[in-house]
Amino acid sequence: MYYVFNDLFFPPVSESDEEGILAIGGDLDPERLKLAYKSGIFPWFNEGDPILWWSPDPRMVLFLDELIVSKSMRNILNRNQFKVTFNQNFAAVISNCQNIKRDGQNGTWISNEMIDAYCKLNEQGIAKSVEVWQDEVLVGGLYGIDLGHVFCGESMFSKVSNASKVAFIALVNHLKKENYKLLDCQVYNPHLESLGCREIDREEFMSIIENKE
Template sequence: MHFLTQDLSFPNTNESTPDGLLAIGGDLSTERLLLAYESGIFPWFEEGEPIMWWSPRQRMVLFLEELIVSHSMRNIINKNIFQVTFNKAFREVIQNCQAIKREGQYGTWITDEMIESYCKLNELGKAISVEVWQNDTLVGGLYGVDMFPVFCGESMFSKLSNASKMAFISLVNYLKTNQYNLLDCQIYNDHLDSLGCREIPRGEFLSILKKNTSAV
């Protein structure tokens, strides 16, 4: 296990544990976060724990052309039930992601420190939020880190059925329009699987990430 110091560096991702834990410690400075995402690493820990950095052996991603939109979801989109914006309420989105109750979880991994760090990334144009509204009320959304042409999704929330799907689909359409190549979703879950995401080996993900971001 690697313990980070003030030195702005990470160990090789191949040195992670079987479950993907790579390092502990360091900070959530803008510089370290950007270096982490450039390297295929992300922070994930709970309040009261040290900062933990992860690089899973299997990476959940969406190749944009593989997005699955169900017939029922297409009907919802066509009915204009929701209104979608980008970067209009970044702090509200991440705060809702922190507060929303999730099945099988007793707390949140989005700490107050993380909120401030990602809001700084947003101010620098390196983090993006998608907001879903109904009657001027925020009912869903997501946020992530922009490593063009790879977008690194972080978290989403939904207060109404299908609101988070609407945010996800809107994000993918935005990424397609703006010539992104890949959406990083980090870790498998059934919801992402239903939308067309799939796991690929870490080495393949890092190759795509390095190829894409090297052109930025």
């Protein structure tokens, strides 16, 4: 396994192990993070542990035209009970993603160090958020990294039923209008699959990230 030091370098993603781990160590400097995402790599580690850099194969993605919106979800959207904004309160969204309780998880992988790093990327226009409001209260949202043709989703939260789905659907509709190619969802989970996400080979994913398709 490659150990990251001070140099801004990652090995080819093909050198990832079976789990998808490519490298260990380094820091969350904005320049390193930007290089990682442009290279199809993302950090994912527990607080207090060394930084792990991942490039899994297969990769969970959403091709934007494959979004699944259930009939019940369409009814919720038509009621206009939520207001959606884009990139209006990034810090609040990532903080909520850190603090929200999740089934089957005792803690969070979003450390304070990670929040600081991604807020710096937000200031640079690289990290962006979607906010969902109900009665002027922030009740859901998501954040990720915007590569210009691919949006790399990182985490989402919901304080009321369906709020994170509203954020996800709003993001996909926005990306479609802007002719993005893909929403990167990183690794499989059944909730994402229910929204139309599916796994593709890392080689195909890298061709899209590198703008070869």
